[in-house]
Amino acid sequence: MKTVVFLHAFPLDHRMWDGIADDVAISGWQVFTPDLRGCGSSADWKEQEPSLRVLAEDVLSLMDNYGISNFVVAGCSLGGYVAMELIRIAPSRVAAAILIDTKASADNEEQRENRLRVASQVEEAKNTEAFCRLMLPNLLGKTTTEQSPEIVEYTKALLQDSRVNGVANLQRAMSKRLDSHQVLSDFQGPILSIRGSEDTVASAADHSRIMNAARDGIHVELSECGHLAPIEKPKETSDAVIDFLNRVSSPTC
Secondary structure, three states: OOEEEEEOOOOOOHHHHHHHHHHHHHOOOEEEOOOOOOOOOOOOOOOOOOOHHHHHHHHHHHHHHOOOOOEEEEEEOHHHHHHHHHHHHOHHHEEEEEEEOOOOOOOOHHHHHHHHHHHHHHHHHOOOHHHHHHHHHHHOOHHHHHHOHHHHHHHHHHHHOOOHHHHHHHHHHHHOOOOOHHHHHHOOOOEEEEEEOOOOOOOHHHHHHHHHHOOOEEEEEEOOOOOOHHHHOHHHHHHHHHHHHHHHOOOOO
């Protein structure tokens, strides 16, 4: 059966896909929405050195457990980084990629230092409360924040469920990520880029560079939307994803 794996944003969990997963499944796809390591109901980071490769290998192990050799990967923000790592380490297994509110560039030195500082602060505090308060305004667009209090509260609840182990180690993993523009350029499959027009984290320039790297790329811009398109604009995101999946659908997926 055709399979698509949705990978969530940092530091949320699989619930961020609730607004689109059923629609995609109804359209004829087998849908997986795993919790990345340290998030939701997943295992904690333990002896593993934090890296995107560990997260990508977790996804491959999940697919192996279900006997799935070839799949479409869709990732939002952190999930997009993991999607690109999957293309890096196992390109033959990725039929197509959907990159939502993300970027293919590595962190600069200042960004790396900030991630490591946040990781230490969260561990010292033994909770994620202060971190979540600071992060929320960066995740949602201006329009969502002003006009959709129910989405603000829903996102806040997801943030509040984040775990120290996940926040700290995912920050460390992201700080070490490699630039993936050449990976996307080498990738043989089609790529869908989706960006909220009010996203202050992944810029229009970031997505333009993704599209410039892609051999076969489609870009969709969602108006009045910030960094979490699947939460802020679930119908529009779902429509764009299903249209793309219909385009790439084949017996090998």
